Amino acid sequence: MEKDKLQIETEKKLPEEVDKSAAIAENPPPKNQPEESKESEKEPKEKAKRGKNFLLFGISLNEKVFLAKHLSTILKAGMDLPESLRIVQRQLHGGLKNVLGDVSAKVEGGKSLNVALSEYPNVFDPLFINMVKVGEKSGTLDQSLHYLSIQLSKDAKLISKVKSAALYPLIVLSAAVVVGGGVSYFVLPKLTKLFTSFKADLPLATKILLAISNNLQHYGLWWLAGIILAIILFSVLLRVRFFRAIWNNVTLHTPVAGKIIISLNLARFSLTLGTLLKSGVAIDDALGITKEAITSIPYQKTIKRVLDSVSTGKTITESLDQADRRKRLFPPTVRAMIDVGERTGSLYNSLLYISEFYEEEVDNMTKDMATTLEPILLLIIAFVVAFVAIAIISPMYQVLNVIK
CATH class of the missing domain: 1.20.81 (Receptor-associated Protein)
Known part of the structure; x- marks a missing residue:
């Protein structure tokens, strides 16, 4: 057993x-x-x-x-x-x-x-180094590395699931933009000469697409350069702690993504802390290492406050009540399980159960998100294709009528 x-x-x-x-x-x-x-x-x-x-x-x-x-x-x-x-x-x-x-x-x-x-x-990182340190001190380096590999493997799977869920809609939307932009930039300018030569009355969809085409013809490279620079600037700003904190807070409040991010952070927090405690790391050191392993700044700040409170002799449950009074980052269920673990002397087991629970939550939510987004994205693609088709085919019929 x-x-x-x-x-x-x-x-x-x-x-x-x-x-x-x-x-x-x-x-x-x-x-x-x-x-x-x-x-x-x-x-x-x-x-x-x-x-x-x-x-x-x-x-x-x-x-x-x-x-x-x-x-x-x-x-x-x-x-x-x-x-x-x-x-x-x-x-x-x-x-x-x-x-x-x-x-x-x-x-x-x-x-x-x-x-x-x-x-x-x-x-x-500090997690890797400290797990090795604990193993060397206790003479169980192979076991510490084994626990570490499990923890890192679960961490990698969680991140991969979130990335996969976000990748599909990104690819579909990018394809829609590329198709619409390609038709506007390469196809429509050639057809425009045909339409104007026959003085065809262009429908609204064609006029909109022509406006986009003219804009891309004149400012296409500027748009491309602007998008690339915006991506680079965003990546650079995320390396600055102040801007990353703002971004983390924004994403935490996002309706769908926010729940996934909170579950992801709770899974990583409980898995890291539970693994460290199981390996024999002292609670103060374990909380310090866990804080460094979490990338979300709101969670880092909360864990730091918990660490300061635990250092004065309080339990983790009491410290969480003070550090996260709104119960936004650490829900009541998490606190209750940690409290049970502290009372029974099996805190690391409770934390590992919490990590398993939220790993399943992340898995279920990413699957649900993909299932929900799929029909929406198909409708978007269908709309783009229909819009482009109407914009090109409608004036062609008018040209044929003029010829007749």
Whole structure:
């Protein structure tokens, strides 16, 4: 009964990759033969520097999952840490391979793994580093990395679901704009000469499309440049904390997207905090790491207030009541489950149950959103196609009547 549910789930889902990593660990290549092994053992400083340059913007969640999962599996097989790092390094490419080579060299030189990883803050976030630190201190590094890989894998799936739900309507609307713009820019100008030569009385739809066509002919490049600059400017502004806070607050109040974003943040909060507590991290440190792992500034501020309150001796439930009095970011259900966990001494279990609940919520809401948007988007496409067809075909009939 006490067997870890998360571990069972992962072992079921990832049998092939576990077998591969275990096979590598059981049959490492001879140290005196391959030149690649020698190169990875003596990784030059120049490559490490290049790794830093290539990874200025960090690595993806999937790469972190790969690293944590494979390193955990090889350590479980009984391989020592430096050799495990080299085995994982040989399966990587690009800048991350160079970084891991440098980390391996530092570990062989006597540094602990968490200290070596902390020298690459753009690559390894506080959650990754602290989970490794806890594992090294407790002598259960393989288990800590296993929990970390599960947490990061769930995080990646949640984000992927939200992105997938937003991608479909974006593609459909973009296609509608491209079709309408393409007809207005390339087709209509050629037909305009035909219509004017026969002095046909143009319908309203054609006049609107002609106005769009003339605008695109004269200012099309300016429109394109403006859109590109707006996207770049928006991306840059989101890197500024003040503007990102405004954007986060706006999205939280958006009718449909707001509920998904709140559920996503609650799932990430409870999963991160629960995983850290289960690994043996102190509550103060766990809240601090969780705050850094959450990207939403309103949630960061609330968690910071909770941390300050917990540091004075209050429970998380009491701290949440003060930090989020409107119960907007942390609903009553979440508080009740946290309260039960604190009373029974099984807080991390309660948090992991909360994360599972909100993961399902995100999954259901994204599916519902896609189902709801599909007919609406089809109607939009149908309207665009019908409008363009009427705008082009109607004056053609008038031209034929003039000829007759």
